[in-house]
Amino acid sequence: MLKIMIEQTGSTGSLVLEGEMIIEHAKEMKKTFLDALESGGPLNLDLEGVSKVDMFGLQVLCAAHLSALKSGKAMSLIGKQPEALRNAAAMAGYGCTTTCSADKTCPWNAK
Numbered sequence: 001m002l003k004i005m006i007e008q009t010g011s012t013g014s015l016v017l018e019g020e021m022i023i024e025h026a027k028e029m030k031k032t033f034l035d036a037l038e039s040g041g042p043l044n045l046d047l048e049g050v051s052k053v054d055m056f057g058l059q060v061l062c063a064a065h066l067s068a069l070k071s072g073k074a075m076s077l078i079g080k081q082p083e084a085l086r087n088a089a090a091m092a093g094y095g096c097t098t099t100c101s102a103d104k105t106c107p108w109n110a111k
Helices: 023-038 055-070 083-092
Strands: 002-009 012-021 043-053 075-078
Touching: 002 023, 012 023, 012 055, 023 055, 043 055, 043 083, 055 075, 055 083
Parallel strands: 012 043, 043 075
Antiparallel strands: 002 012
C-alpha cells in the first residue's frame, strides 16, 4: 500500500509518501509526480515513511527528478532518506549520472 499526501506552502509543494514505492504503485507515483511538477514552483519530497522500494520506485523517482530539471523546477528530498530507499539505490548501483551531476538536488547525492 502507498499513501500519498500533497501539501502546499506558498509556492512550494510537498509530497509525503508512506508505504511501498513498488511496481504496483508506479503508475500512481508517476501521475502524482508529474501533476505536482506541473502545478507550479519547487517540489519537496518527504519519503521518510517509505518502507519498501523496488527498481520501479527508483526509476519513477529518478524520472521525476530529470523531468523537474528539464522544466527548470527544483525538486528536493527533505527529511531523512529511509533505509529501504538507501538499500534499494545501493543494490541497483544508482549514482548520479552525467545527466544531472551538476545538480546538487540529485536524489542519489542526498544524505
